[in-house]
Amino acid sequence: MEKQLKIRVANTQYDIIKLVAKEIMGWELNDDPSSDDWDICWQDYAVTIDQFNNLKPLQKINHFPGMFALARKNKLALNLQQMKIFFENEYNFFPNTWLLPRDLYDLKNKGKNKTLIVKPEASSQGKGIFLTKSIEGLPEKCVVQEYISDPFLIENLKFDLRIYVLVLGCDPLRIYIYEEGLVRFATEEYIDPLNSIDKVCMHLTNYAINKNNPKFITGNGDEGHKRSISWLFGYLDDVGHNTEKLWNDIKDIVIKTLISAHPYLSYIYRLSHPHDISNSMCFELLGFDILVDSSLKPWLLEVNHTPSFKTDTPIDELVKRMVILDTFNLIGKPPNDNERNALLLHTKTMLKSLSFNEMKKWRKTEENRSQKLREKIEQEIEGGYQKIFPNDIGDYEKFIMGARRAWSKNHSSLKKSEKIVEEEKKPIKKKISFPKLKKAFFEPPKIKPIKLREMTPKPSVMTISFYKPAPKYSQASFYSIPKKKRAFSGNFVKPKMVEYEGEMAREESKGYMRMKIISYYL
Known part of the structure; x- marks a missing residue:
């Protein structure tokens, strides 16, 4: 009899996660936050290093340690700015950004007479965000961006896109993008921010802010203030825009953004589990927020490592149920106890019996075999997902090398500290x-x-x-x-x-x- 999978859902508030896991996938729910008897863990907060270190082989958790490198607004801006030093023309998909207090002098020189949007370093749902034209009186620590004042408008309303991205591995990177998503509209007709700088429901598209406006219309996906991406692309096609280019540009943004944090993610992952061959102990469902300007150029606003899965509207229910179902399918079935024990015994035997060079060769062979098996399974059950990295389209190797150079430059002291720690662990007479x-x-x-x-x-x-x-x-x-x-x-x-x-x-x-x-x- 096939073993029933167990998913720990004690630390998630979203009922749709539990519903899809139990009613559609047929998995057993584990509501005990202290239990380690599970195959998959879904939680609404980031995974700690200690929690990741204590994972059993072949268990999976829905976060990568260190993903704050993208999820925190200041860290995201720092990574992208570093990449822009190496690739000025290729990393031009995010607004001019200043991190206070570090960039205050530069902001005073370059931010004059511009509309600025001010964001806390780590927040969500539009909390603490405001527009200003004055550099005086800003919070001591915050992220300041040049406001994009020429957004693409539909029905004279500003909107942004919520793109769902699934990361199935960090070393090497394995990235999938979901072909359906959400279009979130502001609830006040757009006018130039010069005369409307305090109108948050006009300039911010966050659902948490606009749902409280009496003008908010729920709709069913083709109307109202929250619609589907498939509707948007149909609308753009009808008015003569090139949606294929827009979608390819969005995929390019996703890949380059994840590459900017790749050295750190893989470093933390291998530091905790150096002998993991499968590259599959973590998965992460990210929410990329994209704004489209009047020339149909996409701009990255932020990355959410814990996107909301509330289903307040019909389109939320439809899109998020599909995203979660296809995510669970792509995660793959973990081996049963016998397979797990056999794999552990085989790995330990190999590590003990082989020389260093033999072990290196064996590991490379096993990683390639595991990757080919995963690719074969994933191709059969992609559902609404599309694999965008690695692929045969586009050369991203130079960006990977650039990210490594940036990492080496900015984290040499960290590497040196880690080396010292490792040296101190060695026995000395x-x-x-x-x-x-x-x-x-x-x-x-x-x-x-x-x-x-x-x-x-x-x-x-x-x-x-x-x-x-x-x-x-x-x-x-x-x-x-x-x-x-x-x-x-x-x-x-x-x-x-x-x-x-x-x-x-x-x-x-x-x-x-x-x-x-x-x-x-x-």
Whole structure:
């Protein structure tokens, strides 16, 4: 008899999640927030590192650790700005953005006489958002964007799109986009913000704000203030617009946005589960908010990692039920207990028995096999989803490399800290009585650099000690950049005893390296 899947829904408020899981998928609901007896977990808040670390093999959870890199407005803006440094023309799909207080000086120079939209760093449903033309009196910490004042209008109303995006893997990235979505209209007819800057129901399209306006009309998907994307594309086709290009531009925005955070997502994922071969312990259903301007160019407004699944209107019920059902189908059926135990035993055996190079080759083979199997299953049950990455259309490798360069540049200190932590975990044969003594052993001395203008024509010489384990070789040499030349040479000594405040510590097996640095003009 086939095992019935269990989904933990103790930490979600949305009844439609439970309804689809139980009534349509036939899964068993687990309402115990402390239970670990489940195959799939759906929760309305982000997953913590500890929670992700404690996942059993082949369990799945509906968030990636570190997704705040896209979901928080300030982090999203920072990632996209970094990518724009490398690819100015390709990353021009988000408004000019300033992060306060960091960019206050730049905002005062470039934000004058512009309509600005001010957003809290982390909020949802339009909370705390307002328009202004004054730079004075802004919150101390916030995100400020140049307001797009020429939106595409239908029935003289501004609108935005809620696009559903499913991420099924982060290393490598696996991205699906849903072909249906929501069009959310403002409830007041649009006029230039110069004369209507305080009209939130005119300039903000958030449903949570506009539903309280007496003018709000529920509709059924083809009318009212919330409609379907299929209706919108039909309308645009009828008036002669190129909807195929618009949809391709939206897909391009989704891919490039996720690539901007890819190094961080994969880093956190592999840090917690380095031996996961399936790349499927997490999945994430994101809500991309897109605004279309008068020239039909799409603009990214924000990314929601916990999009609302309330079903207040008929179109909400229809679209969200389809999205959730196809998401559950694409997640795939986790193996039963026998398959799980067999996989774990096989993996542990391989890791113990293989050499490093053999293990690397075996892992690559298993990852490719697992990926091909997933692709075959996903192609059969895509439903309303369309895989957009990886694909054969568009070359995104340069953006992936650019994201890695940005990550390496901005997170070198984090990587160094992690490396230090890992080094400290390694067993070292030493006995140290005080933390200060440990610091004295392992922190290199601070040495004032020699400036060229202070040097005499003759070589200047100084001898320093590097407090690091001595390598196997007794001599070393190094030549630096052409403007100056340094010859490094030295020998190695082993300390016998170190005294510190009356206490003694012995370094039993570590040597030190003493180097002589000779600097002179070429």
